[in-house]
Amino acid sequence: MSNNVITRFAPSPTGFLHIGGVRTALFSFLFARKNKGVFALRIEDTDKVRSKNEWTDALINDLEWLGLKHDVFVRQSDKADIHKAYIKKLIDSGHAYVSKEKVVEEGQRDEVIRFKNPNKKVVITDLIRGEVTVDTTDLGDFVIARSIGEPVYHLAVVIDDFEMGITHVIRAEEHLSNTPRQILIQEAIGAPRPIYAHLPLVLAEDRSKLSKRKHGETVSLTYYRNKGYLPEAILNFVALIGWNPGTDQEIFALDELIEVFDLSKVQKGGAIFNVQKLDWTNKQYIEKMSLENFVAAAKDFIPAGTSPKLFPLLKEKASKFSDIVELLEGELSFVNPLAAYPKESLKWKQEKDLETTKRHLKTVIEKLSQLEDFSKESVKAVLWPIAESAGKGNVLWPMRYALSGREKSPDPFSISEILGKEETLKRLTFAHDLL
RNA sequence: GGCCCUAUCGUCUAUCGGCUAGGACAUCGCCUUUUCAAGGCGGUAAGCAGGGUUCGACUCCCUGUAGGGUCACCA
Numbered sequence: 001m002s003n004n005v006i007t008r009f010a011p012s013p014t015g016f017l018h019i020g021g022v023r024t025a026l027f028s029f030l031f032a033r034k035n036k037g038v039f040a041l042r043i044e045d046t047d048k049v050r051s052k053n054e055w056t057d058a059l060i061n062d063l064e065w066l067g068l069k070h071d072v073f074v075r076q077s078d079k080a081d082i083h084k085a086y087i088k089k090l091i092d093s094g095h096a097y098v099s100k101e102k103v104v105e106e107g108q109r110d111e112v113i114r115f116k117n118p119n120k121k122v123v124i125t126d127l128i129r130g131e132v133t134v135d136t137t138d139l140g141d142f143v144i145a146r147s148i149g150e151p152v153y154h155l156a157v158v159i160d161d162f163e164m165g166i167t168h169v170i171r172a173e174e175h176l177s178n179t180p181r182q183i184l185i186q187e188a189i190g191a192p193r194p195i196y197a198h199l200p201l202v203l204a205e206d207r208s209k210l211s212k213r214k215h216g217e218t219v220s221l222t223y224y225r226n227k228g229y230l231p232e233a234i235l236n237f238v239a240l241i242g243w244n245p246g247t248d249q250e251i252f253a254l255d256e257l258i259e260v261f262d263l264s265k266v267q268k269g270g271a272i273f274n275v276q277k278l279d280w281t282n283k284q285y286i287e288k289m290s291l292e293n294f295v296a297a298a299k300d301f302i303p304a305g306t307s308p309k310l311f312p313l314l315k316e317k318a319s320k321f322s323d324i325v326e327l328l329e330g331e332l333s334f335v336n337p338l339a340a341y342p343k344e345s346l347k348w349k350q351e352k353d354l355e356t357t358k359r360h361l362k363t364v365i366e367k368l369s370q371l372e373d374f375s376k377e378s379v380k381a382v383l384w385p386i387a388e389s390a391g392k393g394n395v396l397w398p399m400r401y402a403l404s405g406r407e408k409s410p411d412p413f414s415i416s417e418i419l420g421k422e423e424t425l426k427r428l429t430f431a432h433d434l435l
Numbered sequence: 436g437g438c439c440c441u442a443u444c445g446u447c448u449a450u451c452g453g454c455u456a457g458g459a460c461a462u463c464g465c466c467u468u469u470u471c472a473a474g475g476c477g478g479u480a481a482g483c484a485g486g487g488u489u490c491g492a493c494u495c496c497c498u499g500u501a502g503g504g505u506c507a508c509c510a
Contacts, residue, residue, distance in 0.1 A: 177505035396469035408471040
């Protein structure tokens, strides 16, 4: 592999980083790292009206959070002088000209700079799509600058890629149609042509391109950050949209991705972003975490005052951190005072009647009253023989229901330990007296 | 509409002419189990259509169809 690969991720600071952008950034990053090359981040802020510093900051912050560290940083607006010089050169050499325009819309200029289109066929060699031939005649003399000092995207991209020595342009497929005009500009300024790789689009459920207008915030990385997904999991999941190494492996650390990544294995067709798989992937990562790491990572999602005894259960059941609140209000709400429940709920489905249920509860109360060590192991040890002889559901269901007041909850032994002897016996007695 | 790209289970995909079409998510069933989750086992589920090429096409070619992208003084 070549030793001097330089890739770039070039977002415009006009909005949040969306999932498709994350994938583009990741692939550019992976390809650079894989080839021991350089990964550059370039902020494309030539649109002064729509570009905002806040978006730039957010972009940098998001990428850093993901762990996609760039080696080079360029702000396009800092290159204004260089752009201007090229525009002049292009005009002087006859490749571009100042064009008088008829103003039909507000904000339009009566004078812009257009590229003199040589009207030829361009053959793009794309790493993913092979050869694509386009006749540029259809493009006409397109605009390359609003004025001598204001280049338009296509011009700025070509100049910057050239100046930065970009060897591989890895970007989304939506840019494939733009490539011919960029190639024309390259030829005019005498820049070498980089190697192109146009990634298939990341699609929404309805198979259309992800967009804020149409699909709302759920396409933004921020949305998933706020929901408490892990950056490693997002990267892992996104890597597998439109690419896979050809093996059955599903979970990859970033280092592993770098090792096995291969642009030629990238898919050609667009792929739908599937949240269920993201959830599953994220859960895999949570399972691999130590309890300490889980608690530390999830600290912003765990309400103050939550009993540390619940932490293992939270880790076991949450597939993303935002699940924690739901869990605490639902399945794990037994730590709060119990709401009233119908006494029939205490009866196991295979149990004869409430009388028997009451008897089982009494036995449980008697056994636990004498118990000193209230660890779940210890509680289980004294009750298990009884449960086995009387029927596990017959004994354990009423006990669990009495302790949790719910159809779904952790096992009664864990609840006992968390509640402690006093509260456990209080709830059991309450249930017993109810019957 | 012009130009361009694409087309395997619901979804993400493997297959680079030999396929009883494999895996993962989701889904369903069973086991485990006091419930839920997790886990284990198993099931349902796919080659857009029509022509070629070939001994043999999911794989190659053509046409059609469908979907997407792009046609800005946005990137």
